[in-house]
Each structure stands twice: as structure tokens, then as C-alpha cells.
Amino acid sequence: MSGITGPRIILHCDLDAFYPSCEIKRNPSFAGKPLIVGADPKGGHGRGVVMSCSYEARKFGVRSGMPISQAYKLCPQGEYVRPDFELYGETSDRAMEVLRKFADKFEQTSIDEAYMDVSVRCKSFDEAIDHARKVKAELKTAEGLTVSVGVAPNKSIAKMASDMNKPDGLTTVKPEEVRTFLEPLSVNKISGVGKKTTEFLQEQGIQTIGQLSQIPAKKLTDWLGKGGVWLWGIANGIEEAPVEERGLRKSISVEQTFERDVQNKQVVLEALESLVQEVHERLLAERLRFRTVSIKVRFEGFQTFTREKTHTGYVDDQDVVREYVHHLFREFEKDRRRIRLVGAKLSDLKPAEGKQARLG
Template sequence: MRGWAGQGKIMGMRTWILHIDMDAFFASVEQMDNPELKGKPVAVGGTSDRSVVSAASYEVRKYGVRSAMSVVKARKLCPEIIMVPGRMGRYKEISHLAMDVLREFSPTVEQASVDEAYLDGTGLERLFGPIDEVGRRIKERMKEVTGLTCSVGAAPVRFLAKIASDMDKPDGMFIVRHEEVGEFLRTLPVGRIPGVGAKLLDVLKRLGVRTCGDILLKPGEYWEDRLGKYGSALFDRARGIDPTPVTPHEAAKSCSAENTFSEDTTDRALLRKWLLAQSERVGEDLRRHGYKGRTVTLKIKYSDFSQITRSKSLDGRTDNTGVIYETACALLDQVKLPRSVRLIGVGVSNFEARARQVTLFEEGPAGKEATSELDKAVDAVRRKFGGKAVTRVELLGFKKKPTNSAD
């Protein structure tokens, strides 16, 4: 096999990238918050036949249940399955704690999703000892702060770190050391490489490729001729080359919430209640991160899956729940409903951090400052006593039963 051509060292130090993946995150949060669910086959998602599984505990995965699977199929595989509704606000809360833990170890953390992140571990051995010790400390601290377990993968390059984190789940740690990269890749199934999907995998199988070692039996030009830029990238990965750095994300550019209904509807009063509930979620998220936005967007998906969006730019930026809701309702009033509605959502974009000094020429919407203070008070109560501690009069008795939600 040809020699590994990875990055090696930076300024005399061995480079390390770690990938941290929370174990069965949504389901684990539900089991932590409700001890009666521990050890039981739990899945997060809706309860209707139109629903899909958003996340599955390890207890239910052994039956073959996976995320994105229909609830109908999941129940056939595991009749004892316990479906619980998702709580994205709670998952984000724990996610923030998890990312804060990682930043205790390195300033260079790239959050890849709500439950996983990359961390630049170059030089951490000088602070914490061997990379094994770095991983162990991260796992211990994560458990201490969040109450949940995570799996850690470490390698000289990014894509190998991600593969490694999945090698010893749950609550595991797997390290691909610099001198082990070539042998590790030689027998690694090519489908384990991030980005190699079903279509490309079929093509590779027809070409006789099963492992990364098989790729290196042909020169790079061979793969470039047959697969173009994908061939070049694939050849690099088979040799352990991945120049992608760990890059902390820029500030978010938008914040939104949307829900798919268990039954399509044309009831505008019901749609407004959903917009109010979503505006609360968006407003709280904006205030928690210290952002205000100028543009409010309404999203509607009809029963035939056609979709429209309508937006309005405000005179000033806002994080105010009432302003978001009123603007979304005004946009809804302008929309005809030729078909029943399957999904509705609201979002805020065109951000600017609140820390910036507001000028005389950029004031918030008039008459809303008192309500903004009320929003902050409600946020504080909910953080301390839970999301149901305070409920708006308009939402009393309102039961949220969507098939799926995202925010």
C-alpha cells in the first residue's frame, strides 16, 4: 500500500482533531429528564401515522429503529416503543452547555450540529497530557456538566476524527494515531468515508472497490477521469489527506421555527396560534443569543407540498415576541389559502448583535420597549422553572400536536 500523506505536524507539534458526538442525544435528554424512561426503547418524534422518528435510544435501535424512519414502521419493528414529542428548546439548552464544555479545552471549536462538534486539539497534549487523557477529560467534564455521555474520536485529520467517534459508541473513545493511519484506512470500508453516499457507493462497487485500500490500487488520475473532482477527493481521503481545518462558525444569520401538522388545515385562527407559539420560541432564542433582526419571514407549505414565503423588513431590528408575531400575522392576512396548509413557520433574519450601540436613526418599533422587558422577565421565569411555567392567555388550552418541528 502507498504511504500515508497526511498533514503530520504544525510548528513542531503533532496535529490532532477531535470529533465529539453526543450519544443518542434527543432520546438521552428525554431519558435523563424522565428517569422512568431509562433503559426503555424510547424514540423522539410525533405520534400520528404521518410522523417520523427524529431520534432513537440505543435500547430501541437494537430492533432496527433509526432516525427518519416512519413511526408506523418503527412500531412494527418494536411494538413496545415509547414515542415522546421533541423539545427542541431543551435540546438546544443542553447543546449550549456541551459546546461550553468543549471551549474549556480549546478556543477552536466548530459546532457541526446540535449534538456534535470538531475541536482542534493541536498542542493540548502540553496542557493535559497524551491525547487519550485529553479525550478522557472531555468525556468526564461532559458527563459532569450535561449529565450525558459522549463519544470521542481523535485523529490527525478531520474526516478520520469523525469516523473514529463512531467506532466505539456509546460512551466510547477511539484514537487513530499518526503511525496507524495507513493500516486503519487499508481495511476501512469506503462507505465509512463522510460524503460517500449510496449512489457513489454503487459506482465504486461496480468498479470493484470495497475498502480504501482498493482505491489505492489505481493512480489518482484513474479516479479523476471516472469521477471528476469527487475522484480526486476520494483518492486523497484514501491516503489520509484532508486539509479541512476546524473553523468556528460565523454568527447565525437567521432564527426560525416551523411545525408540520398532523392534519392539514385552513383554520386561520389555528394558524395564528401556531405563529404565536413559534414567535415565542424565536424571540426567546434571539434574546438568549443577544441578537435582533430586521426581517420577519412567513413560510407556508400546502397540502400538495408547494411552498411560499413572504417577508417584511421592519424600520428597526427587534427581538420582541409581539413584534415578530404581529408582523407574521400581517403577512398571513395577505396570503390566500387556495389549499389546506400542511406546515407553517416564522423566521427572523438580517441580524445585528444587540451589543452594538443603537443610533438615533435606528430605533426599535415604537411603543414596544415595555413588552420587551416583559419578554425578558418571562424568559427568566421559564429558564428557572421550565417552559410551561408561564403561558400566554391566547395559548391557554392550546395543544401542540405537530408531526414534526424544527427551530
């Protein structure tokens, strides 16, 4: 490739405690306090979980995804706020615009994370470290936000590195440091290695990425199929996946698996209500509109059905999601079989007005 004479250098940027940070920006009196964004701890609606919390709240043991009632027990003195996805979406758009200016190639992967390829503008890792410092300073000045940055020869290592020293971290893994960096890390530090794969690998006696790197690719493929080759590459520090500007996300889906197969339709309807709220929150967070709603219903014995319904125009109303989900579920309401899993999905997505104007 022309223009690149030095090493491949990738930055992964992860905005720190993003939702709480947006809230603190708007209301500085929250600064330094345990701040929890999520359901109302005193309200009894929905599933009620912590969506995100400040580092001060984490000191009390509060974590994202935790039931809000549990968070309240751990930290009754905390400040509890309901999420404001308009605010987070707008703040994210501006922060990403700042980051984009510092990249040769830019790939936003969520509301608060992005990869940047800086191989052309930085000829060495030392230059890239300086560059990362500038990125952090600029974001602080422009948006008052801190970001943790990983600097590495590829995306998977950059992502693990950005997670090492949060908040406000800057962690560099030079090519010659890749092996020593990866070796002691637990396999679940690899983005894309979930609970199931981690448990499976542990059953094979593999805890660390170092141990994983010793397993022949052939064996990993026998165990995990196609994903085995990918995993072998990651564990050995070999990953070529390019930083690519993403097209628009195609769908947003959420699922709930019941601990025990459920026959009581009231329980299923409650789960569907949580899914409606969750998928709608994600839609707003990503500043999108949708046209199609689908549901997934899996019965005991793994028989699975999906049904979908398309709206005439693009909307972002929670009521439309709810109405369509209920309409689609009606077909299964009288079914006597036990249900194992339900899911909801929004597709045919399009940017909400503000974002479209900015991208255009």
C-alpha cells in the first residue's frame, strides 16, 4: 500500500462511563458522586436495571445490567436518573466528529466506541502515543469528556488495551510487546468471546490467551468451527481486520431466555414489555428510526418462529413497537407449549432527522 512506510497502528477509543458523563456535563453538581443511570429505584415498572453508572458508584459494587433494586441496596445515597437518549445521541455525534478528524480511517462501533487507523499520519508507535494524547486533550477541551485509548498493531489488541486503565487511560502495546501483553489475559477479555466459549475453553483447561495461543488452529476449528481460525489469530496477535467506515446498522434485536420454560402467558407478556422498552431505548440511543418490527418465539424443544410487520413510514415511537409486538404475539397466545425464549427486533432502520442532516 502506498503512503504507509511504518507499522500498522490502530487506536481504540472508549468514552468513559458515557451516559453518566453526559449527565454530569449537563448537571455538574453530579460530579464526584455515585451516579446511576437506569430505572427508577422507587418505581415498580418494567424490569428495572442499571444501564450505566459513574466510577464512584462502581466503588459500591454497582454494575451495568444489575437490577435497580440491588443497586439501591448497595448504594442508597446514590443519585438515580432516568436515561436521556436524545442527550447521549447528540453528545455522541459531536464526540465522534472530534475523533474522526484524528483518523486516516474511522469506524464507530457503538454510541461510545470507535476504532481509528492512524498508520498513514503516524510513522511510529511513539508518534501514535503523542497523537493519542492530542485526541484525549481535544475531546476534553471540546466536549469535557474523558476517553480511554488503546494503541496497538491491530483492532482486537487495541480494544483490550483501551480497557486496561479506565478511566482516562492510555495503554500502548507495541508490536514487540504483543505476546507479553496477551499472555496473562483471561480468554474472556477477547471481544467476541462470550460466556459460553469461555466456559468451554475452561473445560479444556484453557484460562489465558497465552494458553489459547498454544492450541493448534486445526484443533480450535474442530472445537469451534469457523470461529476457531479467527480465535487462533487473535490469540497469536495476528489480526488483519481493517478499520472500516460502517454502513448503517441493519437491525437492533434483544432477546430474553427464561430460566425455566414458561407456560404462564402473563410472564411472557411482561418479558415482551421489557424487550419493547429495551429495544426502543437502543433505537433512541443510536438515533435511528425503524419501519419493521419482528418477534421471535422459541418453544420448548427449540422449535422457533419469527413473525414481522412493517409500518407504512419510518417512526421511532415506543407505542408502535409495543402495538406491533403484541399484534404479532397474538398468534402464539393460545399455544399451550412452554416458551423458552422471546425476542424483539427492529429493522429497516434509517437515521433520525438530526443525524441525517449532519452526515449529509
